[in-house]
Amino acid sequence: MKRIYLFLVVCLALSGCEFDEDININPNKPSQASGGQLLANAMLSLPGLSSSPQGEFMAQYLSETQFPGGSLYPEGATSFYGLYSDPLMNLEEVIKADDLDAKEGPVANQKAVAKVLKAYYFWNITDRWGDVPFSQALTGLNNFSPAYDTQESIYNSLFVLLDSANQGFVAGDIANDIIYGGKVDKWKKLGNTIRLLMALRLSEVNATKGKEEFNKALAAGVMTSNEDNFTFKHLGVVANENYWYSQVGRQKRLWWALSETLVNTMKPTSDPRLAVYADPNEKGEYVGLKFGKLEGGAPAEYAMLGSDIWKQDAPVYLVTYAQVLFAKAEAAKRGWITGSDVEAKTNYEEAIKQSLKQWTGSDAGAGAFLQQPTIAYNPATALEQIGTQRYIHLFMHGYEAWAEWRRTGFPANLIMPSDKAIPTRLMYPAQEAANNTANYKAALQRLGGTDGLYGKVWWDKN
Known part of the structure; x- marks a missing residue:
């Protein structure tokens, strides 16, 4: 330290020293972000649009085991x-x-x-x-x-x-x-x-x-394939891990079971996605927890949020090819595009196949699944079928599923916990x-x- 001080004194006395103006600039911390850096930083916030317990509660995908009041609805402002x-x-x-x-x-x-x-x-x-x-x-x-x-x-x-x-x-x-x-x-x-x-x-x-x-x-x-899906890919490191891993995998919070509504919609048709969405209970069975049940429930009794969903590097699906196909199926049924029921059926069935492929890695069981009586395309109930299957596909993107439920009313079996109606919007930030x-x-x-x-x-x- 004394030598640095002496060097400065000598330099000032002689007025002949030149200083590097960049000596205190850290090249790894630029003072002005580039366009690419700004874009990447904006992308890092994307999982928050989906990975939120509140969003999953709004769509009644998940039910709380430990603090069931938390799986009701917000009582006040959200920011x-x-x-x-x-x-x-x-x-x-x-x-x-x-x-x-x-x-x-x-x-x-x-x-x-x-x-x-x-x-x-x-x-x-x-x-x-x-x-x-x-x-x-x-x-x-x-x-x-x-x-x-x-x-x-x-x-x-x-x-x-x-x-x-x-x-x-x-x-x-x-x-x-x-x-x-x-x-x-x-x-x-x-x-x-x-x-x-x-x-x-x-x-x-x-x-x-x-x-x-x-x-x-x-x-x-x-989009023309699942390769086009708008997916946020988490990494197996703390700095960029899945939110749900931080809660379930790291902190061992067994707070989230699949809702009874969702399980009872998927289980009767032997939906292949159920084994991805949930881990079975201790008896090897898929049992959903009634949404908003005030006394909660023991995790061992219910189908808990699947380990494929909460693993550290699990992806978040934001916009997907299957959504495009469900949208085209509905548009055909509504007469927005040509083809009517023929086009609606084709897109509806392909949407389910692509959903199975996205979630399970294969559509091998799609043929048998599409022949299930409640799944097979029916012109008389087509909009409800499309809406219900889209809801199942949107699992863990609760805010989007909630928006589709508000628009269409499907699925028609969401419940009112403690006679409390499902909200239709969020309240503004209190500070406003x-x-x-x-x-x-x-x-x-x-x-x-x-x-x-x-x-x-x-x-x-x-």
Whole structure:
């Protein structure tokens, strides 16, 4: 230390020393993130859209054994702040940047991927809360109190955003892509698939607009195989492990059994996916726990969340090819695309095959499964069959399954624990009443004046 001090004194006295201006800069911690780094960081938040006990409870996939009150519904506010401040701000930086490094892939593709991800995050947000800040959001210091856009206007803006992304893709892969390994053709299909699924959400509120957007998405090119699935692949390391492993595998929390509703829907048809979704009880049987049962239950008695689901590197399925096929089956039945029941049946059966392949690794048992009386396509009950099988397929993506239940009413056997109705939206963050008072109150007026769990989002007309 004394020698360093002496060196500085001598240098200053002689005024002849030159200093390296970069000596205190850590090359492993850049002061400004690149486009690829911002995209990758935004992608790291994706599992949170699916891996949430609350989301699984909203869809009644899981029942609590230890603290059954937790598998009821939220009594108060839930926050969307983290989604705005982290992934969405990162994506907005990429979209608005004028100095992205082309060494990380064509700038046009970096921006197009950011638009796809921005649309996906906002779709999830608005489907949970309804009207939310959108057009005035993500401006940082420029606006701490953004207006709440109506959900209808947000949907229309997201359709435009996804179309812009589709038109913006060019040849050339991107760097730092932890989802698709840089393959922009996959991102392009994903953007159009999100648009397709969003369009179907309009079936009960604006079928004309829904049909139009649905067919535009189809024409632009959607997913064509399970290889296109939008999947977050966890790693077998603590820093990037599956949320459920941190709870079940690491902390040994045997808190989550499959719900009685889900097991009783799958078990009578010998559904091959049940053995993946759950581990049997100590007797080797699949027994579901009644959702919201106040006294809970002993884990040994019930089919608990499957080890294939909670293992450390288990993937999270966010948007899948089977969803595309279920959507096309429903669209055919509704007359949005040609083919009527013939096309609906073909897509419905293929959706189930691809779902089995996704979850079990094989569709070898699909033939016998599709011949089950309640599974075999029936024109008279087709929409219910499609809705129920889509619900089973969406296992562990509870918020998406909850949205589809609110839109279609299927499956029709979800229950009301303790006579408490299933919520139809989430309540706004409690801080909004003080932080964004005028805009918060304006949004509440459109809900009827009260921020509760039973207001309806725009497309929910069921």
